[in-house]
Amino acid sequence: MIALILGGGGHGSGSAISRRFAREGWQVVIGDVDATAARETASQIVALGGRAEYRAVDVRSRVQLQDTFLYARSLGELSAVVNNASAVDAIHPDQPLDHWDALVDTDFIGAMWSTRLAIDAFRESGGGAIVNVSSTSALPAKRDGGSPLYDVAKMAVLRLSTRLAFLQRENIRVNCIVPHWIAVPHIVQFVAGLSIDEKAKRGVPDRLIPVEEIADTVYRLATDAALAGVAMIWPDGRGPVPLEE
Secondary structure (H helix, E strand, O other): OEEEEEOOOOOOHHHHHHHHHHHOOOEEEEEEOOHHHHHHHHHHHHHOOOEEEEEEOOOOOHHHHHHHHHHHHHOOOEEEEEEOOOOHHHOOOOOOOOOHHHHHHHHHHHHHHHHHHHHHHHHHHOOEEEEEEOOHHHOOOOOOOOOHHHHHHHHHHHHHHHHHHHHHHHOEEEEEEEOOOEOOHHHHHHHHOOOHHHHHHHOOOOOOEOHHHHHHHHHHHHHOOOOOOOEEEOOOOOOOEEOOO
16 A cells, blocks of 8 residues: 655654654655655655655645655555645745745645645545645634634645545545644743743743654544544544544
């Protein structure tokens, strides 16, 4: 079985997700705009006896996405697609109207077209699973800080995922994770520099989510045949639990 992990390189949850699938015997195709990061994660997997390939792909490019899907499908049966790519570097809290295109095109439009390409592939092969990545920042109606368009993009990803639950009748399952603050290196460093008051103002939870927990949840959503149109949320950094809407 082949798993395509978009945004699957680096040192964060994407890399953890790629390694999780590989440990379970999947052949992993790691797509990332940072080819060095994708290659590094693939090398780690191969060094541990797993199977992994990497592709440099900018999810904002429909042509690059299509080529990546064709490559993944050329290796065997594509059975899972994870949309984890995010333009987090485009978030500028002091300039909320800038960088909107980069955010929306990466975090929503890229995920949307990848989801569509996966649906087309799974319809031909007989089924598969898609897991999209949202964020708890999309849920409050009003809040200070952050990026309005990041929140809008992540809400769109959440709604797209749950609205596609009907595809389960075609053996295509679309699910979503809605994590709170994740313990990736740049977030850990950022939080370490905040005072207690600053943490409270920004809503920083007492517990940052380990990347391994993110990876375990993504793998469950991709492999549990009973789960479709489900969003798993870490409401306060603890969980995950199904989001009740």
